[in-house]
Amino acid sequence: MTLSYFITGTDTGVGKTLISSALVMAFAAKGLKSVGMKPVAAGCELKDGRLISEDVASLLAASNIEAPIDQVNPYAFALAIAPHIAAENAGIExxxxxxxxxxxxxxxxxxxxxxxxxxGFCVPLNAHADTADLAVQLNLxxxxxVAMRLGCINHAMLTVQAIESRGLNLVGWVANQLDPEMPVFEENLIALKQRINAPCIGLVPWQLDIAPATVSTLLNL
Structure with a gap:
C-alpha cells in the first residue's frame, strides 16, 4: 500500500516545498521509494523547452525515483499569480x-x-473547484x-477548520519559523499545540537558506 499525504499551508510562501521535499527525503532515508508531486506550479521558467518551477525542481531532487515530469507536475505556468488566473491567461483549464x-x-x-x-488550502484552481476540492478528490x-509569525494562530485555526469541514484527516503539522524576531514565539507554539487536534511533527527553526536534507532530520514520521 502506498503512503500518501497532502501538504497544505496557512498561506502562500510558508515553506510547503521545503517541508514536502524534506518529507520525501525522510521517507527515502527509510528505504522507501519516495516521490514528490506538485500538481500545479506557477512562476516557472523555461528550461530545455519546458516550464519548470523551483518548487518542482526541489521535489525532483528530493525524490529517489525518476518519475515523468508530466506526472510530477501536470500544470506549469510562467506567471507567479493565482493558478486559475494563470491558467486562463494560458488558454487552458x-x-x-x-x-x-x-x-x-x-x-x-x-x-x-x-x-x-x-x-493556501482554498486557492481556486478553476471556475468551479479549489485546492480543497483537489484534496478531497485525492482523499489523502x-x-x-504553519508559518510561525505574527497572526499564525488565527491563520492556522482557520485552515484547520477548512480541512475538517471537508471531511479530511489532519494527521500532523509543522511549525516553520519564518520570522527570526517573532515575539513570544514559544507562547504561540504552545497555544497552537493546545488547539490543534493533531501532533506537531516538526519544528523548523529560522535559518537562512535551510536545506530540505537538514529539515528531514527534524521531522518525526
Whole structure:
C-alpha cells in the first residue's frame, strides 16, 4: 500500500516545498521509494523547452525515483499569480481529473507520494473547484505547514477548520519559523499545540537558506 499525504499551508510562501521535499527525503532515508508531486506550479521558467518551477525542481531532487515530469507536475505556468488566473491567461483549464490520474500513475511507481498543494488550502484552481476540492478528490491525510509569525494562530485555526469541514484527516503539522524576531514565539507554539487536534511533527527553526536534507532530520514520521 502506498503512503500518501497532502501538504497544505496557512498561506502562500510558508515553506510547503521545503517541508514536502524534506518529507520525501525522510521517507527515502527509510528505504522507501519516495516521490514528490506538485500538481500545479506557477512562476516557472523555461528550461530545455519546458516550464519548470523551483518548487518542482526541489521535489525532483528530493525524490529517489525518476518519475515523468508530466506526472510530477501536470500544470506549469510562467506567471507567479493565482493558478486559475494563470491558467486562463494560458488558454487552458486546470482539470482535477487529470491531476488525480497523474497521482495514481505515481502511486504505481512509489511507496510514498507527497502531494504539495498550491498556495493556501482554498486557492481556486478553476471556475468551479479549489485546492480543497483537489484534496478531497485525492482523499489523502493532510499535513499542514504553519508559518510561525505574527497572526499564525488565527491563520492556522482557520485552515484547520477548512480541512475538517471537508471531511479530511489532519494527521500532523509543522511549525516553520519564518520570522527570526517573532515575539513570544514559544507562547504561540504552545497555544497552537493546545488547539490543534493533531501532533506537531516538526519544528523548523529560522535559518537562512535551510536545506530540505537538514529539515528531514527534524521531522518525526
Amino acid at each position: 486546470i482539470s482535477l481529473d487529470n491531476i488525480v490520474t497523474a497521482y495514481h500513475q505515481l502511486k504505481q511507481q512509489a511507496d510514498v507520494v507527497i502531494v504539495e498543494g498550491v498556495g 491525510p493532510v499535513i499542514m505547514v
